[in-house]
Amino acid sequence: MAPPSPVRDEVRLLFSTPDRHVWSIDELQQVVSASLGGADYSSVFRAVAGMQREGLVDRIDLGDGKAHFELREDHHEHIRCDSCGRVVGVPGCILENATSAVESDTGFTITSHQLLFSGICPDCSATAHN
Ligand SMILES: [Zn+2]
Numbered sequence: 772m773a774p775p776s777p778v779r780d781e782v783r784l785l786f787s788t789p790d791r792h793v794w795s796i797d798e799l800q801q802v803v804s805a806s807l808g809g810a811d812y813s814s815v816f817r818a819v820a821g822m823q824r825e826g827l828v829d830r831i832d833l834g835d836g837k838a839h840f841e842l843r844e845d846h847h848e849h850i851r852c853d854s855c856g857r858v859v860g861v862p863g864c865i866l867e868n869a870t871s872a873v874e875s876d877t878g879f880t881i882t883s884h885q886l887l888f889s890g891i892c893p894d895c896s897a898t899a900h901n
């Protein structure tokens with residue numbers, strides 16, 4: 772049993788809030804630090820790494836070279852807003868049917884895929900139209 776850690780508790784809490792889908796360590800640290808009155812990067816990192824080891828969160832790649840993490844759920848794709856950078860989950864797997872076509876075209880056996888849609892989120896498009 773790891774010793775109790777307020778940072779870890781906060782990180783777990785943040786991952787279960789519905790307002791945000793993916794978190795980078797930086798983003799987690801900012802919020803944890805604000806609510807606990809200070810938290811260093813390495814303890815936030817350790818908390819996330821521990822959750823990843825336990826299979827509670829997955830690391831996802833959004834093509835910006837940063838590590839992002841999300842709660843482990845059923846497979847789904849992501850869409851990112853070009854304007855505010857918000858990332859949300861796209862329910863279901865859109866590529867299920869494409870997989871066999873890609874396999875027969877390339878001869879590869881596909882084990883996973885990552886797909887990121889880009890666009891403008893409803894909030895940002897509402898702002899732009901004002
Ligand atoms: Zn947006």
Ligand SMILES: [Zn+2]
Pocket residue numbers: 792841847848849859860
């Ligand atoms: Zn996701």
